[in-house]
Amino acid sequence: MFINRDQELIALENRYNSGEAEFVILYGRRRVGKTELLKRFCEEKKHIYVLADLSSEKDQLEIFSRAVYDATKESFLRTSPFSTWDAVFEYLGGLCKDERLIVVIDEFPYLVASNPALPSIIQRFWDEKWRNTKIFLILCGSYISVMERETLGYKSPLYGRRTGQILLEPMDFxxxxxxxxxxxxxxxxxxxxxxxxxxxxxxxxxxxxxxxxxxxxxxxxxxxxxxxxxxxxxxxxxxxxxxxxxxxxxxxxxxxxxxxxxxxxxxxxxxxxxxxxxxxxxxxxxxxxxxxxxxxxxxxxxxxxxxxxxxxxxxxxxxxxxxxxxxxxxxxxxxxxxxxxxxxxxxPIFEDVCHELLIRLNWEGRLPFRFDRIGFWWERNEEVDIVAYNQENRAFLFGECKWRNKPVGINILEDLKRKVEIIKKQIAVADEYYVLLSKSGFTASLKNVAHEGKLILIDIRKIG
CATH class of the missing domain: 1.10.10.10 (Winged helix-like DNA-binding domain superfamily/Winged helix DNA-binding domain)
Structure with missing residues:
Protein backbone atom coordinates (compact mmCIF):
# COMPACT_ATOMS: atom_id res chain seq x y z
CA MET A 1 0.00 0.00 0.00
CA PHE A 2 1.40 3.40 -1.00
CA ILE A 3 -0.03 6.37 0.89
CA ASN A 4 0.93 10.03 0.58
CA ARG A 5 4.66 10.96 0.45
CA ASP A 6 3.49 13.77 -1.84
CA GLN A 7 6.20 16.22 -0.78
CA GLU A 8 8.99 13.75 -1.47
CA LEU A 9 7.50 12.77 -4.85
CA ILE A 10 7.17 16.44 -5.83
CA ALA A 11 10.80 17.09 -4.82
CA LEU A 12 12.00 14.18 -6.95
CA GLU A 13 9.79 15.15 -9.90
CA ASN A 14 11.10 18.73 -9.84
CA ARG A 15 14.66 17.48 -10.02
CA TYR A 16 13.76 15.00 -12.74
CA ASN A 17 12.39 17.86 -14.84
CA SER A 18 15.39 20.12 -14.25
CA GLY A 19 17.20 18.82 -17.33
CA GLU A 20 20.47 18.86 -15.38
CA ALA A 21 22.51 16.03 -13.92
CA GLU A 22 21.10 15.24 -10.49
CA PHE A 23 22.62 13.36 -7.58
CA VAL A 24 20.20 12.71 -4.70
CA ILE A 25 20.81 10.92 -1.41
CA LEU A 26 17.69 9.22 -0.01
CA TYR A 27 18.00 7.62 3.40
CA GLY A 28 15.98 6.67 6.44
CA ARG A 29 15.30 3.83 8.82
CA ARG A 30 14.25 0.40 7.62
CA ARG A 31 10.57 -0.14 6.75
CA VAL A 32 9.94 3.59 6.40
CA GLY A 33 8.98 3.28 2.73
CA LYS A 34 12.08 4.30 0.77
CA THR A 35 11.87 1.51 -1.79
CA GLU A 36 8.14 2.01 -2.38
CA LEU A 37 8.74 5.74 -2.86
CA LEU A 38 11.46 5.08 -5.44
CA LYS A 39 9.36 2.52 -7.28
CA ARG A 40 6.46 4.97 -7.47
CA PHE A 41 8.77 7.74 -8.69
CA CYS A 42 10.36 5.52 -11.36
CA GLU A 43 7.03 4.36 -12.81
CA GLU A 44 6.82 5.07 -16.55
CA LYS A 45 10.32 6.59 -16.57
CA LYS A 46 13.47 5.13 -18.07
CA HIS A 47 15.39 3.80 -15.10
CA ILE A 48 17.84 1.25 -13.79
CA TYR A 49 17.08 -0.03 -10.32
CA VAL A 50 19.71 -2.01 -8.42
CA LEU A 51 19.10 -3.57 -5.02
CA ALA A 52 22.46 -4.36 -3.41
CA ASP A 53 22.94 -7.11 -0.87
CA LEU A 54 25.66 -8.58 1.33
CA SER A 55 27.23 -10.73 -1.40
CA SER A 56 30.75 -10.43 -2.80
CA GLU A 57 31.88 -7.69 -5.15
CA LYS A 58 31.80 -10.13 -8.08
CA ASP A 59 28.19 -11.02 -7.28
CA GLN A 60 27.27 -7.34 -6.87
CA LEU A 61 28.68 -6.61 -10.33
CA GLU A 62 26.58 -9.43 -11.76
CA ILE A 63 23.49 -8.02 -10.00
CA PHE A 64 24.23 -4.61 -11.49
CA SER A 65 24.78 -6.15 -14.93
CA ARG A 66 21.41 -7.91 -14.80
CA ALA A 67 19.70 -4.65 -13.81
CA VAL A 68 21.32 -2.84 -16.75
CA TYR A 69 20.29 -5.68 -19.07
CA ASP A 70 16.68 -5.50 -17.82
CA ALA A 71 16.62 -1.82 -18.75
CA THR A 72 18.56 -1.93 -22.04
CA LYS A 73 18.22 -5.54 -23.32
CA GLU A 74 21.86 -5.36 -24.46
CA SER A 75 22.58 -9.02 -25.29
CA PHE A 76 26.28 -8.93 -24.42
CA LEU A 77 25.41 -8.44 -20.74
CA ARG A 78 23.86 -11.92 -20.58
CA THR A 79 27.17 -13.60 -21.40
CA SER A 80 29.74 -10.97 -20.38
CA PRO A 81 28.68 -9.08 -17.26
CA PHE A 82 30.69 -6.11 -16.10
CA SER A 83 33.86 -7.09 -14.27
CA THR A 84 34.78 -3.67 -12.80
CA TRP A 85 32.92 -0.65 -11.46
CA ASP A 86 34.74 1.55 -13.95
CA ALA A 87 33.22 -0.49 -16.76
CA VAL A 88 29.72 -0.22 -15.22
CA PHE A 89 29.91 3.52 -14.70
CA GLU A 90 31.49 4.19 -18.09
CA TYR A 91 28.60 2.38 -19.73
CA LEU A 92 26.03 4.28 -17.66
CA GLY A 93 27.61 7.56 -18.72
CA GLY A 94 27.06 6.64 -22.35
CA LEU A 95 23.42 5.74 -21.75
CA CYS A 96 22.56 9.10 -20.21
CA LYS A 97 24.70 11.35 -22.39
CA ASP A 98 21.71 12.75 -24.25
CA GLU A 99 18.73 11.14 -22.55
CA ARG A 100 17.37 11.34 -19.00
CA LEU A 101 18.09 8.12 -17.11
CA ILE A 102 17.35 7.39 -13.46
CA VAL A 103 19.93 5.16 -11.79
CA VAL A 104 18.86 3.94 -8.35
CA ILE A 105 21.29 2.08 -6.11
CA ASP A 106 19.26 0.82 -3.18
CA GLU A 107 20.99 -0.35 0.02
CA PHE A 108 24.12 1.50 -1.06
CA PRO A 109 25.97 0.67 2.22
CA TYR A 110 26.01 -3.01 1.18
CA LEU A 111 27.77 -2.03 -2.03
CA VAL A 112 30.34 -0.02 -0.08
CA ALA A 113 30.92 -3.02 2.20
CA SER A 114 31.94 -5.08 -0.85
CA ASN A 115 34.31 -2.33 -2.04
CA PRO A 116 35.10 0.59 0.30
CA ALA A 117 36.58 2.52 -2.64
CA LEU A 118 33.18 2.88 -4.34
CA PRO A 119 32.45 6.41 -3.02
CA SER A 120 35.78 7.56 -4.48
CA ILE A 121 35.03 5.88 -7.81
CA ILE A 122 31.58 7.50 -7.98
CA GLN A 123 33.11 10.85 -7.06
CA ARG A 124 35.59 10.55 -9.94
CA PHE A 125 32.90 9.70 -12.47
CA TRP A 126 30.63 12.48 -11.24
CA ASP A 127 33.38 15.11 -11.43
CA GLU A 128 34.83 14.02 -14.76
CA LYS A 129 31.84 12.72 -16.73
CA TRP A 130 28.38 12.39 -15.21
CA ARG A 131 27.87 15.99 -14.17
CA ASN A 132 27.68 16.92 -17.86
CA THR A 133 25.11 14.24 -18.72
CA LYS A 134 21.40 13.77 -18.04
CA ILE A 135 21.88 11.17 -15.32
CA PHE A 136 19.62 11.19 -12.26
CA LEU A 137 21.62 9.22 -9.70
CA ILE A 138 19.92 8.19 -6.45
CA LEU A 139 21.86 6.50 -3.67
CA CYS A 140 19.54 4.98 -1.09
CA GLY A 141 20.22 3.29 2.23
CA SER A 142 18.77 2.25 5.56
CA TYR A 143 21.86 2.48 7.76
CA ILE A 144 21.54 6.13 8.66
CA SER A 145 24.97 6.44 10.27
CA VAL A 146 26.69 4.79 7.28
CA MET A 147 24.76 6.88 4.74
CA GLU A 148 25.65 10.10 6.52
CA ARG A 149 29.29 9.07 6.85
CA GLU A 150 29.75 7.70 3.31
CA THR A 151 27.66 10.19 1.33
CA LEU A 152 26.99 13.34 3.37
CA GLY A 153 29.91 13.54 5.79
CA TYR A 154 32.71 16.07 5.37
CA LYS A 155 35.30 13.30 5.09
CA SER A 156 33.38 11.42 2.40
CA PRO A 157 34.70 11.61 -1.19
CA LEU A 158 31.10 12.40 -2.18
CA TYR A 159 30.87 15.43 0.10
CA GLY A 160 29.57 18.46 -1.81
CA ARG A 161 28.62 16.45 -4.92
CA ARG A 162 24.98 15.79 -4.12
CA THR A 163 22.37 18.10 -5.62
CA GLY A 164 19.79 17.12 -3.00
CA GLN A 165 19.05 14.84 -0.09
CA ILE A 166 15.92 13.42 1.48
CA LEU A 167 15.77 11.97 4.98
CA LEU A 168 12.57 9.93 4.83
CA GLU A 169 10.92 10.08 8.24
CA PRO A 170 8.04 7.97 9.56
CA MET A 171 4.61 9.38 8.72
CA ASP A 172 2.91 11.84 11.02
CA PHE A 173 -0.47 11.05 12.53
CA PRO A 348 2.55 11.78 25.65
CA ILE A 349 1.63 10.56 22.17
CA PHE A 350 -1.67 12.40 22.31
CA GLU A 351 0.32 15.54 23.12
CA ASP A 352 2.40 15.00 19.96
CA VAL A 353 -0.78 14.52 17.91
CA CYS A 354 -2.16 17.77 19.35
CA HIS A 355 1.03 19.61 18.44
CA GLU A 356 0.71 18.28 14.91
CA LEU A 357 -2.92 19.46 14.73
CA LEU A 358 -2.01 22.96 15.93
CA ILE A 359 0.82 23.19 13.40
CA ARG A 360 -1.70 22.36 10.68
CA LEU A 361 -4.22 24.94 11.98
CA ASN A 362 -1.41 27.48 12.19
CA TRP A 363 -0.39 26.83 8.60
CA GLU A 364 -4.04 27.19 7.52
CA GLY A 365 -4.34 30.51 9.38
CA ARG A 366 -7.09 29.24 11.71
CA LEU A 367 -5.55 30.43 14.99
CA PRO A 368 -5.63 33.93 16.55
CA PHE A 369 -2.04 34.55 15.39
CA ARG A 370 0.69 32.74 13.50
CA PHE A 371 3.30 31.15 15.72
CA ASP A 372 6.80 30.30 14.56
CA ARG A 373 7.83 28.13 17.51
CA ILE A 374 6.01 25.38 19.35
CA GLY A 375 7.13 23.07 22.11
CA PHE A 376 6.72 22.00 25.71
CA TRP A 377 7.58 23.56 29.05
CA TRP A 378 8.44 21.98 32.37
CA GLU A 379 10.12 22.92 35.61
CA ARG A 380 10.43 20.62 38.59
CA ASN A 381 6.95 19.06 38.91
CA GLU A 382 5.15 21.58 36.71
CA GLU A 383 4.42 20.93 33.02
CA VAL A 384 2.57 22.66 30.19
CA ASP A 385 1.81 20.52 27.15
CA ILE A 386 1.72 23.32 24.58
CA VAL A 387 3.66 26.56 24.39
CA ALA A 388 3.57 28.22 20.96
CA TYR A 389 4.55 31.77 20.21
CA ASN A 390 5.49 34.37 17.64
CA GLN A 391 9.04 35.53 18.27
CA GLU A 392 8.40 38.99 16.82
CA ASN A 393 5.16 40.14 18.48
CA ARG A 394 5.51 37.87 21.55
CA ALA A 395 1.96 36.49 21.28
CA PHE A 396 1.69 33.15 23.09
CA LEU A 397 -0.64 30.17 22.94
CA PHE A 398 -0.62 27.98 26.07
CA GLY A 399 -2.43 24.67 26.15
CA GLU A 400 -3.15 21.30 27.71
CA CYS A 401 -4.03 17.96 26.09
CA LYS A 402 -6.29 15.62 28.05
CA TRP A 403 -6.75 11.96 27.10
CA ARG A 404 -9.37 10.89 29.60
CA ASN A 405 -12.93 9.65 29.70
CA LYS A 406 -14.62 12.67 31.26
CA PRO A 407 -15.13 16.22 29.97
CA VAL A 408 -12.48 18.80 30.73
CA GLY A 409 -13.64 21.45 33.20
CA ILE A 410 -12.71 24.93 34.39
CA ASN A 411 -10.26 23.51 36.92
CA ILE A 412 -7.91 22.49 34.09
CA LEU A 413 -7.97 26.02 32.65
CA GLU A 414 -7.34 27.58 36.06
CA ASP A 415 -4.41 25.27 36.72
CA LEU A 416 -2.98 26.08 33.29
CA LYS A 417 -3.21 29.81 34.01
CA ARG A 418 -1.41 29.26 37.31
CA LYS A 419 1.49 27.58 35.50
CA VAL A 420 1.54 30.30 32.85
CA GLU A 421 2.30 32.84 35.59
CA ILE A 422 5.48 30.88 36.31
CA ILE A 423 6.42 30.88 32.62
CA LYS A 424 5.87 34.66 32.38
CA LYS A 425 8.61 35.13 34.95
CA GLN A 426 11.05 33.42 32.56
CA ILE A 427 10.10 34.88 29.18
CA ALA A 428 8.46 38.06 27.86
CA VAL A 429 4.77 37.60 26.97
CA ALA A 430 2.95 40.48 25.24
CA ASP A 431 -0.35 38.68 24.57
CA GLU A 432 -1.70 35.30 25.59
CA TYR A 433 -4.28 32.79 24.39
CA TYR A 434 -5.26 29.38 25.69
CA VAL A 435 -6.14 26.11 23.99
CA LEU A 436 -7.49 22.92 25.52
CA LEU A 437 -7.72 19.67 23.55
CA SER A 438 -9.83 16.82 24.87
CA LYS A 439 -10.74 13.26 23.99
CA SER A 440 -14.10 13.58 25.79
CA GLY A 441 -15.28 17.13 25.24
CA PHE A 442 -15.79 19.94 27.76
CA THR A 443 -18.14 20.92 30.56
CA ALA A 444 -20.87 23.48 29.92
CA SER A 445 -19.24 25.97 32.29
CA LEU A 446 -15.94 25.79 30.40
CA LYS A 447 -17.74 26.29 27.09
CA ASN A 448 -19.30 29.46 28.51
CA VAL A 449 -15.85 30.77 29.39
CA ALA A 450 -14.67 30.05 25.84
CA HIS A 451 -17.40 32.30 24.46
CA GLU A 452 -15.73 35.21 26.25
CA GLY A 453 -12.67 34.91 23.93
CA LYS A 454 -8.98 34.01 24.09
CA LEU A 455 -9.80 30.37 24.83
CA ILE A 456 -9.93 27.71 22.11
CA LEU A 457 -11.60 24.37 22.82
CA ILE A 458 -10.87 21.44 20.50
CA ASP A 459 -12.84 18.23 20.87
CA ILE A 460 -10.56 15.73 19.18
CA ARG A 461 -13.56 13.57 18.21
CA LYS A 462 -14.83 16.31 15.90
CA ILE A 463 -11.71 16.98 13.86
CA GLY A 464 -11.43 15.77 10.29
Missing part, protein backbone atom coordinates in the same frame (compact mmCIF):
# COMPACT_ATOMS: atom_id res chain seq x y z
CA UNK A 174 -2.50 12.67 9.77
CA UNK A 175 -0.92 10.50 7.07
CA UNK A 176 -0.69 7.37 9.22
CA UNK A 177 -4.41 7.58 10.02
CA UNK A 178 -5.19 7.06 6.32
CA UNK A 179 -4.30 3.39 6.83
CA UNK A 180 -7.39 3.01 9.05
CA UNK A 181 -10.41 4.56 7.29
CA UNK A 182 -12.90 2.42 9.28
CA UNK A 183 -11.61 3.50 12.70
CA UNK A 184 -12.95 6.46 14.66
CA UNK A 185 -10.57 9.35 15.35
CA UNK A 186 -9.85 8.06 18.86
CA UNK A 187 -9.19 4.54 17.56
CA UNK A 188 -6.82 6.00 14.97
CA UNK A 189 -4.88 7.78 17.72
CA UNK A 190 -4.65 4.57 19.75
CA UNK A 191 -3.45 2.61 16.69
CA UNK A 192 -0.89 5.33 15.91
CA UNK A 193 0.33 5.28 19.50
CA UNK A 194 1.12 1.58 19.09
CA UNK A 195 2.56 1.16 15.59
CA UNK A 196 3.65 4.75 14.93
CA UNK A 197 4.19 6.12 11.44
CA UNK A 198 6.30 3.43 9.79
CA UNK A 199 4.32 2.17 6.77
CA UNK A 200 5.45 -1.45 7.14
CA UNK A 201 4.15 -1.48 10.73
CA UNK A 202 0.91 0.31 9.86
CA UNK A 203 0.19 -2.34 7.24
CA UNK A 204 0.28 -5.04 9.92
CA UNK A 205 -2.78 -3.59 11.66
CA UNK A 206 -6.28 -4.06 10.27
CA UNK A 207 -9.17 -1.68 10.93
CA UNK A 208 -11.56 -4.60 10.37
CA UNK A 209 -10.79 -5.83 13.89
CA UNK A 210 -10.45 -4.06 17.24
CA UNK A 211 -7.27 -2.50 18.57
CA UNK A 212 -7.02 -5.21 21.21
CA UNK A 213 -7.43 -7.97 18.65
CA UNK A 214 -4.68 -6.37 16.59
CA UNK A 215 -2.34 -6.31 19.58
CA UNK A 216 -3.10 -9.93 20.42
CA UNK A 217 -2.93 -11.28 16.86
CA UNK A 218 -0.35 -9.01 15.19
CA UNK A 219 2.14 -8.24 18.00
CA UNK A 220 1.88 -10.74 20.87
CA UNK A 221 2.29 -13.83 18.69
CA UNK A 222 5.82 -15.15 18.22
CA UNK A 223 5.25 -15.96 14.55
CA UNK A 224 4.22 -12.39 13.67
CA UNK A 225 6.42 -9.83 11.90
CA UNK A 226 6.10 -7.19 14.62
CA UNK A 227 6.96 -9.48 17.54
CA UNK A 228 10.74 -9.35 17.09
CA UNK A 229 11.05 -6.53 14.55
CA UNK A 230 12.59 -4.01 16.95
CA UNK A 231 15.19 -6.48 18.16
CA UNK A 232 16.20 -7.40 14.61
CA UNK A 233 16.62 -3.74 13.60
CA UNK A 234 18.70 -2.84 16.63
CA UNK A 235 20.87 -5.94 16.25
CA UNK A 236 21.70 -4.78 12.72
CA UNK A 237 22.38 -1.17 13.63
CA UNK A 238 24.17 -1.38 16.97
CA UNK A 239 27.15 -2.91 18.68
CA UNK A 240 26.63 -4.00 22.31
CA UNK A 241 22.82 -4.10 21.82
CA UNK A 242 22.13 -5.32 25.37
CA UNK A 243 23.31 -1.99 26.79
CA UNK A 244 21.17 -0.05 24.32
CA UNK A 245 18.21 -2.25 25.22
CA UNK A 246 18.64 -1.35 28.89
CA UNK A 247 18.66 2.35 28.04
CA UNK A 248 15.64 2.15 25.74
CA UNK A 249 13.70 0.15 28.32
CA UNK A 250 14.48 2.77 30.97
CA UNK A 251 13.22 5.59 28.74
CA UNK A 252 10.08 3.64 27.81
CA UNK A 253 9.28 3.27 31.52
CA UNK A 254 9.49 7.03 32.06
CA UNK A 255 13.12 7.42 33.12
CA UNK A 256 13.78 10.34 30.82
CA UNK A 257 16.52 12.34 32.54
CA UNK A 258 20.17 11.33 32.20
CA UNK A 259 20.60 10.57 35.90
CA UNK A 260 17.42 8.47 35.93
CA UNK A 261 18.58 6.47 32.90
CA UNK A 262 21.98 5.88 34.51
CA UNK A 263 20.38 4.60 37.70
CA UNK A 264 17.80 2.44 35.94
CA UNK A 265 20.24 0.89 33.44
CA UNK A 266 23.10 0.38 35.89
CA UNK A 267 25.59 1.70 33.33
CA UNK A 268 28.24 4.37 33.83
CA UNK A 269 27.19 7.96 33.14
CA UNK A 270 29.73 8.54 30.37
CA UNK A 271 28.76 5.31 28.68
CA UNK A 272 25.05 6.20 28.80
CA UNK A 273 25.75 9.66 27.37
CA UNK A 274 27.68 8.13 24.46
CA UNK A 275 24.96 5.56 23.80
CA UNK A 276 22.30 8.29 23.83
CA UNK A 277 24.28 10.23 21.22
CA UNK A 278 24.30 7.16 18.97
CA UNK A 279 20.56 6.63 19.45
CA UNK A 280 19.89 10.26 18.60
CA UNK A 281 21.98 9.99 15.42
CA UNK A 282 19.89 6.96 14.45
CA UNK A 283 16.68 8.96 15.05
CA UNK A 284 15.53 6.39 17.61
CA UNK A 285 15.78 8.78 20.57
CA UNK A 286 15.32 12.55 20.73
CA UNK A 287 16.34 15.08 23.36
CA UNK A 288 13.73 17.65 24.32
CA UNK A 289 14.27 20.83 26.27
CA UNK A 290 11.75 23.39 27.59
CA UNK A 291 10.89 25.88 24.88
CA UNK A 292 11.80 28.79 27.17
CA UNK A 293 15.49 27.77 27.39
CA UNK A 294 17.72 30.42 25.81
CA UNK A 295 20.65 28.05 25.15
CA UNK A 296 19.09 24.67 24.36
CA UNK A 297 22.38 22.86 23.70
CA UNK A 298 23.65 23.82 27.16
CA UNK A 299 20.41 23.23 29.05
CA UNK A 300 20.48 20.85 32.00
CA UNK A 301 16.72 20.37 31.75
CA UNK A 302 16.89 18.06 28.74
CA UNK A 303 14.88 14.85 28.75
CA UNK A 304 15.06 11.88 26.38
CA UNK A 305 12.11 10.39 24.51
CA UNK A 306 11.70 7.49 22.11
CA UNK A 307 10.84 9.00 18.72
CA UNK A 308 9.18 5.91 17.29
CA UNK A 309 5.88 4.90 18.87
CA UNK A 310 6.30 1.22 18.11
CA UNK A 311 9.76 1.18 19.69
CA UNK A 312 8.15 2.77 22.76
CA UNK A 313 5.36 0.17 22.81
CA UNK A 314 7.87 -2.64 22.36
CA UNK A 315 10.14 -1.56 25.22
CA UNK A 316 7.19 -0.78 27.47
CA UNK A 317 5.08 -3.88 26.92
CA UNK A 318 6.90 -6.55 24.89
CA UNK A 319 10.59 -6.66 25.77
CA UNK A 320 10.13 -6.71 29.58
CA UNK A 321 7.34 -9.30 29.42
CA UNK A 322 8.56 -11.78 26.83
CA UNK A 323 8.37 -14.47 29.49
CA UNK A 324 4.58 -14.08 29.47
CA UNK A 325 4.44 -14.64 25.73
CA UNK A 326 6.91 -17.54 25.76
CA UNK A 327 4.79 -19.20 28.47
CA UNK A 328 1.59 -18.71 26.50
CA UNK A 329 0.16 -16.08 28.89
CA UNK A 330 -0.73 -13.62 26.14
CA UNK A 331 -4.19 -12.80 27.50
CA UNK A 332 -2.75 -12.16 30.95
CA UNK A 333 -0.24 -9.73 29.49
CA UNK A 334 -2.90 -8.00 27.41
CA UNK A 335 -5.59 -7.71 30.07
CA UNK A 336 -3.57 -7.25 33.27
CA UNK A 337 -0.62 -5.18 32.05
CA UNK A 338 -1.27 -3.52 28.69
CA UNK A 339 -4.94 -2.54 29.02
CA UNK A 340 -4.64 -0.88 32.47
CA UNK A 341 -1.55 1.08 31.37
CA UNK A 342 -2.76 2.33 28.00
CA UNK A 343 -4.15 5.67 29.21
CA UNK A 344 -0.83 6.62 30.79
CA UNK A 345 1.05 5.25 27.76
CA UNK A 346 -1.13 7.26 25.36
CA UNK A 347 -0.79 10.63 27.10
Missing amino acids: QDASLFFPRYSITEKIVAYSIVGGTPAYLEQFSDRISIWQNIRERILRKDQFLYDEVRFILMEELKEPKNYFSILRAIAFGKTRLNEIVQESGLQRGMVANYLDVLQNLRIVERRIPITEEKPHKSRKGIYKLKDNFFRFYFRFIYPYKGYIEAGNTDLLLNDIIRPSMRQFLG
